[in-house]
Amino acid sequence: xxxxxxxxxNLAVRIVAWGAIAFLMAPIPIIILVxxxxxxxxxxxxxxxxLQWYERFLGSNEWVQSIWVSLQVAVFSAVLTMVLATMAAxxxxxxxxxxxxxxxxxxxxxxxxxxxxTAIALYFVFTKVGLNGTVLAITIGHTIVVLPIAFxxxxxxxxxxxxxxxxxxxxxxxxxxxxxxxxxxxxxMPGILSAGLFSFLTSFDELIxxxxxxxxxxxxxxxxxxxSVVMEIEPTISAVSVFLIGMTIVVMVLAGFMKxxxxxxxxxxxxxxxxxx
Amino acid sequence: xxxSARNLACADIGRTxxxxxxxxxxxxxxxWLLVPALGFLALFFAYPLTAIVLRSxxxxxASMTLEHYEAFFSLPIYMRILWQTxxxxxxxxxxxxxxxxxxxxxxxxxxxxVRNVMLLMVMLPFMTSVLVRTYGWMVILRPTxxxxxxxxxxxxxxxxxxxxxxxxxxxLVYTMVPYVVLTLFSxxxxxxxxxxxxxxxxxxxxxxxxxxxxxxxSLPGVAGASLLVFILSSGFYITPRLMxxxxxxxxxxxxxxxxxxxxxxxxxxAIAVILLVITLICFGIYARLVGLKQLLTSRT
Numbered sequence: 001x002x003x004x005x006x007x008x009x010n011l012a013v014r015i016v017a018w019g020a021i022a023f024l025m026a027p028i029p030i031i032i033l034v035x036x037x038x039x040x041x042x043x044x045x046x047x048x049x050x051l052q053w054y055e056r057f058l059g060s061n062e063w064v065q066s067i068w069v070s071l072q073v074a075v076f077s078a079v080l081t082m083v084l085a086t087m088a089a090x091x092x093x094x095x096x097x098x099x100x101x102x103x104x105x106x107x108x109x110x111x112x113x114x115x116x117x118t119a120i121a122l123y124f125v126f127t128k129v130g131l132n133g134t135v136l137a138i139t140i141g142h143t144i145v146v147l148p149i150a151f152x153x154x155x156x157x158x159x160x161x162x163x164x165x166x167x168x169x170x171x172x173x174x175x176x177x178x179x180x181x182x183x184x185x186x187x188x189m190p191g192i193l194s195a196g197l198f199s200f201l202t203s204f205d206e207l208i209x210x211x212x213x214x215x216x217x218x219x220x221x222x223x224x225x226x227x228s229v230v231m232e233i234e235p236t237i238s239a240v241s242v243f244l245i246g247m248t249i250v251v252m253v254l255a256g257f258m259k260x261x262x263x264x265x266x267x268x269x270x271x272x273x274x275x276x277x
Numbered sequence: 278x279x280x281s282a283r284n285l286a287c288a289d290i291g292r293t294x295x296x297x298x299x300x301x302x303x304x305x306x307x308x309w310l311l312v313p314a315l316g317f318l319a320l321f322f323a324y325p326l327t328a329i330v331l332r333s334x335x336x337x338x339a340s341m342t343l344e345h346y347e348a349f350f351s352l353p354i355y356m357r358i359l360w361q362t363x364x365x366x367x368x369x370x371x372x373x374x375x376x377x378x379x380x381x382x383x384x385x386x387x388x389x390x391v392r393n394v395m396l397l398m399v400m401l402p403f404m405t406s407v408l409v410r411t412y413g414w415m416v417i418l419r420p421t422x423x424x425x426x427x428x429x430x431x432x433x434x435x436x437x438x439x440x441x442x443x444x445x446x447x448x449l450v451y452t453m454v455p456y457v458v459l460t461l462f463s464x465x466x467x468x469x470x471x472x473x474x475x476x477x478x479x480x481x482x483x484x485x486x487x488x489x490x491x492x493x494x495s496l497p498g499v500a501g502a503s504l505l506v507f508i509l510s511s512g513f514y515i516t517p518r519l520m521x522x523x524x525x526x527x528x529x530x531x532x533x534x535x536x537x538x539x540x541x542x543x544x545x546x547a548i549a550v551i552l553l554v555i556t557l558i559c560f561g562i563y564a565r566l567v568g569l570k571q572l573l574t575s576r577t
Contacts, residue, residue: 007386007470007491009379010483017383020376021395024402024454027413030423034416042416044426088314091307103311104569105560110322112560114512116529117549120536121325124332124546144322147314205406207515212536225408229415229519238416241409248405 028245035238042235053239063224063240070204070220072135077142078200082192084143085150092151093158111148118144119212126213133215141209146202150195157191190258197258201251205244326553333546345547355531359551362527365442366511369449370503376450377457377502378495384458385465396462403455411516414448415439418520445521449510456509457502464498501567508559512552528552 009017035053037046057063088107092100110118122141123132131137161184169179207222214223221244225237336342349355384395402410417423418439425436438444468491476486514529521527526534528548535545563569 007473009383009386013379014383016379017395020380020454020458021398023376023451025398027410027417028402028405030416031409031413042419042421044421044423084314084317087310091310095307097308101564101569103315105564106318106323107314108569109560110318112508113326113556114514114529114552116512116514116532117326117329117553118322120532120545120549121329122321123536124542125321125325125328140321143317147318151314201404205408207408222406222408225412226515229408229412237412241406241412244406244409248401252400252404 031238031241031245034235035242037235037238039235053235056236057239057243062219063221063236066219066221066224069135069214069218070222073138073142073210073220074200074203076135076139077146077203078196080139080143081146081150081199082196085147085154085195086188086192089151089154089158093155094163107151108148110144115145115206115208119208122209123212132213133218135218137213138210138218138220141213142203142206145206145209146199149202150199153195153198154188154191157188157195161187194255194258197251197255201248204247329546330550330553332543333550335543335546345544346551348544349547349551355548358526358528358531361525362511362552363555365445365449365517365525365527366507368446369453369510370506372446372450373453373457373506374499374503377454377461378499380454381458381461381465381498382495384462385468386470399455399458403459407452407515410451411448411519414444414451414520418444418447439520441522442525445517445525448516448520449513452513452516453506453510456505460502460505461495461498464501465495468494497567501563504559504563504567508556508563511555511559 033046034042036049036051037043038048038050038052039046091097092103092107119141122137122144126132126137165187166176166179166184169183170176174182205222207220207226210218210220210223211226214220219227221240225240228234229237333345334341334343336344349359380395380399384392384399387395415422418436419425420435420437420439422439424438428434428436438447472494473486473490476490477483481489511527512529513527514533517525517527518530518533529552532545532548532552535541535548
């Protein structure tokens with residue numbers, strides 16, 4: 001049923017909408033343009049083309065070091081999140097128990113509570129046990145922040161799976177564990193992987209947790225960007241930014257592939273379509 | 278379906294029944310799967326938050342006191358920041374709906390191709406680091422930035438849109454609009470457009486068909502999106518700190534300042550608790566009014 005057919009937005013509304021799109025997209029081409037500038041300072045229009053800011057970014061030990069820190073944190077917290085969120089999503093989608101909505105609220109709370117509160121709360125606790133400044137501390141913080149997002153992705157994937165597939169396997173003699181392992185888990189894999197991808201990206205970009213929980217040797221890329229933007233707006237940041245925009249595009253493309261793979265498994269196409277919004 | 282399958286299984290005898298039992302047992306016992314996530318949240322989220330609440334009542338000699346809250350509510354500067362946070366968050370919410378509604382409306386009512394292009398152009402900035410996008414706006418809005426360069430060429434007066442309240446609003450609205458668009462889009466996709474054509478065939482003009490049929494149907498989305506934006510912007514740190522002026526700081530900046538610079542952890546905890554209470558009240562309204570299921574579809 002195409003429920004949308006009869007509504008036709010008029011020209012004025014369409015212009016406003018594309019204006020909003022332009023507003024949303026605006027910073028991205030500007031950053032890319034500035035990153036190739038040959039000027040020594042930020043000027044408009046850039047006088048010529050140069051790769052100097054990329055050389056300065058990738059030729060600097062500090063910047064490369066912080067990419068490494070960010071990568072460690074993002075990979076560890078994405079893996080941890082994938083395990084925790086997959087396990088939690090199964091009873092939340094399939095199970096029936098009282099107080100379910102309270103568990104929902106608890107699982108989603110880190111998404112709603114300002115990250116700055118989570119960050120200083122963890123900072124106080126980690127100060128007592130001497131964990132501040134370690135990759136582990138930032139990883140734990142990011143797992144908290146990212147868990148609700150992964151849980152949302154996984155719940156919507158699981159909602160699209162037909163539980164009868166698992167039931168059929170069980171009635172044909174498989175143990176519940178084997179049925180889950182052989183039937184549900186493979187079907188869930190694209191969802192798990194795209195949850196992992198989004199967790200990775202969110203962790204890589206997140207600033208406030210490492211700002212409070214990181215130390216001098218564990219400055220993530222986001223913290224280093226922050227420190228240099230707070231002091232002055234230098235063009236090296238534009239090269240770093242293009243690197244991050246590129247990574248976002250790669251993650252979105254990979255997540256798109258996951259979604260298509262999901263469709264090929266033949267279950268719940270339409271549900272997945274909706275969960276995109 | 279599961280009910281009838283179970284009835285069928287129970288009506289059967291022997292082997293099938295034991296399978297049905299195994300299945301039910303698996304489902305019951307699958308509650309343990311929640312333990313790792315909830316345990317992790319208890320240890321690294323609930324416990325630290327509880328500690329912060331306790332700390333906000335802690336006096337100099339570890340006694341219970343209300344002095345930090347009294348200080349907050351008696352000093353005009355903190356009251357000003359509290360009202361400013363609420364005021365700015367409200368302004369952000371209204372502006373976001375004004376910008377996001379037409380976009381979501383066009384997106385929901387376009388051909389699949391146009392819709393996908395628009396969705397992609399909403400998602401790309403949305404998924405990109407907030408820090409990167411804020412930097413982009415600073416490049417555009419700064420005194421010698423792109424906007425003022427263009428304004429100069431066009432003979433327009435100089436724009437002063439960074440490091441003040443306007444700059445902060447631009448940054449906040451910019452960051453929050455995608456949440457509004459995605460929330461409204463998912464609600465609008467579910468609106469039956471035939472209702473609008475019925476209104477037309479009954480003699481309503483385009484304007485009244487929209488305001489009297491379509492808009493009321495989209496109101497749950499507007500409510501959900503507004504609450505979400507208000508919650509997120511009232512606790513936002515990065516963009517206000519980078520694009521706002523020193524006088525326009527919000528609660529989050531003050532918390533960071535108390536921790537980072539003044540090392541006044543007890544007072545910082547008290548402000549954090551005040552922000553937490555505001556957030557939880559809004560979250561409670563959201564859960565009652567919109568339902569948490571909506572939150573499941575508004576992200577990603």
